[in-house]
Amino acid sequence: MSQEGLTEAYGWAARDSSGILSPLHFTRRANGDTDITIKILYCGICHSDFHMLKNDHGISIYPLVPGHEIVGEVTKVGRRVTKFKVGDVAGVGGIVGTCGTCSNCTQGLETYCPKMILTSSSHYHDGSITYGGFSDNFVVDEHFAVTIPESMPLHATAPLLCAGITVYSPMLHHGLCRPGQHLGVVGLGGLGHLAVKFAKAFGMKVTVISTSSRKKEEAIERLGVDSFLLSHQQQQLQDATGTMDGIIDTVSAPHSVYPLVGLLKTGGNLILVGAPAASSPELPSLPLIMGRKSISGSAGGGMRETQEMIEFAAKHNISADVEVIPMDYVNTAMGRLVNNDVQYRFVIDVANTLDTPRTN
Ligand SMILES: NC(=O)c1ccc[n+]([C@@H]2O[C@H](COP(=O)([O-])OP(=O)(O)OC[C@H]3O[C@@H](n4cnc5c(N)ncnc54)[C@H](O)[C@@H]3O)[C@@H](O)[C@H]2O)c1
Ligand SMILES: [Zn+2]
Numbered sequence: 001m002s003q004e005g006l007t008e009a010y011g012w013a014a015r016d017s018s019g020i021l022s023p024l025h026f027t028r029r030a031n032g033d034t035d036i037t038i039k040i041l042y043c044g045i046c047h048s049d050f051h052m053l054k055n056d057h058g059i060s061i062y063p064l065v066p067g068h069e070i071v072g073e074v075t076k077v078g079r080r081v082t083k084f085k086v087g088d089v090a091g092v093g094g095i096v097g098t099c100g101t102c103s104n105c106t107q108g109l110e111t112y113c114p115k116m117i118l119t120s121s122s123h124y125h126d127g128s129i130t131y132g133g134f135s136d137n138f139v140v141d142e143h144f145a146v147t148i149p150e151s152m153p154l155h156a157t158a159p160l161l162c163a164g165i166t167v168y169s170p171m172l173h174h175g176l177c178r179p180g181q182h183l184g185v186v187g188l189g190g191l192g193h194l195a196v197k198f199a200k201a202f203g204m205k206v207t208v209i210s211t212s213s214r215k216k217e218e219a220i221e222r223l224g225v226d227s228f229l230l231s232h233q234q235q236q237l238q239d240a241t242g243t244m245d246g247i248i249d250t251v252s253a254p255h256s257v258y259p260l261v262g263l264l265k266t267g268g269n270l271i272l273v274g275a276p277a278a279s280s281p282e283l284p285s286l287p288l289i290m291g292r293k294s295i296s297g298s299a300g301g302g303m304r305e306t307q308e309m310i311e312f313a314a315k316h317n318i319s320a321d322v323e324v325i326p327m328d329y330v331n332t333a334m335g336r337l338v339n340n341d342v343q344y345r346f347v348i349d350v351a352n353t354l355d356t357p358r359t360n
């Protein structure tokens with residue numbers, strides 16, 4: 001701790017939209033009465049981290065310490081903290097603050113609060129900048145941390161904090177969680193493979209729609225996907241017309257949604273969770289009208305629902321398929337992430353690979 005009570009921290013940051021990460025000493029706010037401090041053990045790499053590093057959405061603040069799939073050990077608790085004690089394992093996802101009083105907040109829909117504060121690259125209530133989990137520690141209001149059952153594998157649980165809740169929440173909201181229903185999952189990356197796992201745990205039939213034929217065997221044999229459509233094969237799409245109750249689109253690059261709408265049953269919903277830098281150019285009015293279909297979006301999930309998702313995952317042995325990497329591999333990992341060369345999530349072994357902070 002520094003003299004002002006701020007928390008000294010050390011991590012990896014980008015200085016500009018080149019997105020290149022390198023070590024940085026910085027300070028976090030002091031641990032307040034309702035805050036916990038976490039020693040970070042693992043942090044997943046979400047494609048949103050890449051979008052933020054590159055300022056794809058025009059909201060990035062540099063230096064930028066990414067990382068919002070954080071699992072760690074609680075090292076300090078404020079005097080009004082009730083949910084955690086020192087030594088517990090805590091998880092933090094995409095948001096660390098809200099107004100607490102609007103209709104979204106009071107319904108547990110924190111990610112839709114107009115004053116929502118992101119875990120990284122946002123202005124906190126006190127005006128300080130938020131820095132993410134590519135770092136040794138984290139200070140967070142306990143409301144924005146969830147408890148992690150001890151039985152869960154911590155490295156593979158980290159991605160549930162963003163990727164997991166981002167697909168789980170819209171599935172629950174749209175009632176796409178019942179045995180026998182048919183879910184389409186577009187893009188088999190970090191979010192996509194977890195959508196498959198949750199859908200299979202709900203007893204659904206799952207079809208993956210992908211551009212990459214090399215993912216087919218693994219998807220069917222290991223993830224238990226029921227069928228696999230190549231998005232550029234017109235006949236395959238044609239044959240699947242009108243068969244899906246819902247589709248979760250996790251694609252990180254601009255793409256056409258027109259062919260996807262045709263796959264939905266009457267009343268079906270195409271849920272966009274992928275957040276490309278540029279939006280899809282078309283709105284397919286007639287296909288939507290003729291099938292009473294919807295296209296919707298969804299952002300992460302509220303804190304109550306995130307805790308529920310963790311409990312559900314623990315009960316059904318759901319965790320991410322991960323490649324654990326050292327901190328100094330992050331720049332290479334970012335390059336591989338954009339080239340779709342990861343099955344299916346990079347997770348940084350922060351505690352064991354972030355070198356000891358220098359004193360100067
Ligand atoms: N809505 C939210 O709250 C939320 C939360 C987390 C991530 N995201 C966004 O979701 C997207 C996916 O995140 P992720 O971490 O799963 O990424 P990822 O890189 O692990 O997966 C992206 C998938 O999209 C596929 N893809 C990429 N370009 C494509 C193209 N041109 N056509 C078809 N498929 C293509 C890739 O093969 C991969 O399967 C990103 O845009 C990310 O920012 C949104
Ligand atoms: Zn994310």
Ligand SMILES: [Zn+2]
Pocket residue numbers: 098099100101102103104105113114115
């Ligand atoms: Zn609010």
